[in-house]
Amino acid sequence: MEFFKYAIVDIGANSVRMIIYDIDTENGRFYPVDSVRNLLGLAAYKEGSRLTADGAGKLAAIIRDYLARANSVPCDKFSAFATASLRGLSNADEFIASIKKRFGVEIEIISGEEEAAYDFEAIRHRFGAAAFPRGTVIDMGGGSTELIRFEQGRAEELTSMPLGCVMLGKRFMPEIKKSPFPSGAEIEAIAGYTKDVLAENAAFRGKGENVYLIGGTGRALARLHSEISGADTKNFDGYTFSGADISAIRAFAEADIAAGAPFIKKALADRVSTIMPGIIAYEQIFEFLGTARAAVCTSGVREGYLLRFIQRYLDGKIQEF
Numbered sequence: 001m002e003f004f005k006y007a008i009v010d011i012g013a014n015s016v017r018m019i020i021y022d023i024d025t026e027n028g029r030f031y032p033v034d035s036v037r038n039l040l041g042l043a044a045y046k047e048g049s050r051l052t053a054d055g056a057g058k059l060a061a062i063i064r065d066y067l068a069r070a071n072s073v074p075c076d077k078f079s080a081f082a083t084a085s086l087r088g089l090s091n092a093d094e095f096i097a098s099i100k101k102r103f104g105v106e107i108e109i110i111s112g113e114e115e116a117a118y119d120f121e122a123i124r125h126r127f128g129a130a131a132f133p134r135g136t137v138i139d140m141g142g143g144s145t146e147l148i149r150f151e152q153g154r155a156e157e158l159t160s161m162p163l164g165c166v167m168l169g170k171r172f173m174p175e176i177k178k179s180p181f182p183s184g185a186e187i188e189a190i191a192g193y194t195k196d197v198l199a200e201n202a203a204f205r206g207k208g209e210n211v212y213l214i215g216g217t218g219r220a221l222a223r224l225h226s227e228i229s230g231a232d233t234k235n236f237d238g239y240t241f242s243g244a245d246i247s248a249i250r251a252f253a254e255a256d257i258a259a260g261a262p263f264i265k266k267a268l269a270d271r272v273s274t275i276m277p278g279i280i281a282y283e284q285i286f287e288f289l290g291t292a293r294a295a296v297c298t299s300g301v302r303e304g305y306l307l308r309f310i311q312r313y314l315d316g317k318i319q320e321f
Contacts (some may be wrong), residue, residue, distance in 0.1 A: 001165050002026070006309065007070035009063065009080035010302050013043040014144030014166045014274065015214065016059065017308045018066040019302060020075060028310045036069065038062050039270055043142050044165040047088045060102070067103055080107040082303060083115050084143025084164060110301075112160020115139070116146035120155045123212050125307060126233075126237075126299040135210030136289055139300060140217045140278060142166035145285070149207050157203050163194060164216050166275035180273035181257050182280075188276055196282040208289025211243070211245065214300040217278035221272050222296045224249045224286025227263065237298040243291030246283050253279055 005111040005271040010017050040062065045055025060298060063080065070078050086092045086109050096107045110118070119139045137148040143164040168221040169176050172189045182190065198204075213221065222236040228248055233239065256263045261272070268275055286294075 001153070004028075004077070004314070005073055005075040006306065007066070007073075007075040007078045008302050009066055009078075010082060010305075011042070011059065011082035012170045013085040013144075013164055014041060015039050015084070015142070015225060015270075016042070016062050016066075017302075020070060020073060021306060023306075023310065023314065025314060030306060030310070030315050034069075036066065041142070041166060043164065045144070045171055046089070049088065051086070051089050051091055051095055051283060056098075059095075060099060062106060063099060063107075064103060067105060067185050077299075078105065079305075079309075080105055081300065083110060083141060084112070084160075084162075084167075084174075087111070087143075110305075112144055112146060113158050115144075115301050116148050116158040116160060117155070118301045118308070119146055119214050120148045120150065120158075120304070121307050122299040122301070122303035123214065123297045124150075126297055127295075134207075135164075135212065136204060136280075137206035137212045138208075138218070138285060139214035139216065140165060141215055141280065142274070145281070147161045147201065147204050149204055150281070155283050159201050159204070161197050161201065163197055163281055165271075165274035165278035165281070168193070168274055168281060173277070176273055181261070184274050187276070187280055190280045191284055194281045195288075198284060198288045211286070211289060211291050211294045213294055213296045216271065216298050217274070217282065219298070220251055220268050220275055220278065221246070221282060222295075223267055224252055227267070228252050236296050237284060239246075239296045241294055243286050243294055246291075250279050250283055250291070279312040291308070 002025045004025050006023055007018055007020045015037055017037040019032050021030045023030045023031050045052045099105050120137055123137055134151050139146040141164050143161040147159050147160045148155050168190050168249055172186050173182050178192055219236050222239040225241045
């Protein structure tokens with residue numbers, strides 16, 4: 001058995017993660033063999049439409065360290081892509097050129113539509129087309145949220161919205177560094193903004209009876225729900241809950257925060273400042289879509305990106321989960 005080792009770096013608005021995969025060159029099956037994550041919170045290193053020098057320096061250091069780790073394996077290929085973290089920044093090209101010059105690494109900025117397409121490819125591969133009668137895939141990241149409406153295993157509509165758990169906190173919680181949880185007025189502002197953004201995507205209204213959640217905020221919802229329901233689980237891939245339960249999830253989180261946030265600080269320590277903006281946004285999204293059932297998927301844009309590589313360079317051989 002011969003493996004092709006591929007390191008993929010996902011530069012998000014909340015975190016930067018590298019996963020190294022072993023790809024079986026005979027059948028295209030792939031297996032994650034190493035993973036490292038840095039909670040950079042790149043969305044906080046923006047001034048206007050520019051990435052700050054501090055943010056650029058910290059991101060460059062992470063890429064340098066990840067490249068060294070991949071080379072120590074060694075990996076056959078090293079790729080890096082960015083989503084809303086660098087998308088639309090006026091000095092993004094300048095930063096990318098500097099990384100290319102210093103480390104020989106090309107950073108690809110993928111569009112919101114490309115991100116949504118990668119998400120859908122990964123989740124369809126994970127669950128199989130037969131499990132996709134109709135519904136909507138939701139990928140909430142730090143800087144954007146992608147929606148993919150599907151029918152019979154085929155994507156019918158893709159959109160990327162300026163909604164992200166980090167972005168919402170930065171925009172509507174001016175004292176977030178002092179108080180990581182939104183006030184009543186800030187909650188109303190986040191909810192109102194989310195409603196306005198959703199209203200611009202009428203094609204998705206009422207089209208999410210079944211939704212599939214990608215991203216850390218979706219997994220956090222499942223973690224909170226499991227605590228409420230008493231479910232004994234540590235693997236949230238495929239975890240399901242009722243769309244109506246989003247209200248109970250919010251109520252539990254608010255009660256925990258009122259008590260000093262003991263559960264959130266322990267179980268969701270890396271999401272203390274982003275969990276409430278994410279819950280408030282998801283509550284509006286669920287209502288807009290008419291969500292009856294939600295299922296969590298741990299596959300996402302990275303796996304979709306990997307699947308495209310396998311299709312292009314390994315004769316279309318694709319792993320069955």
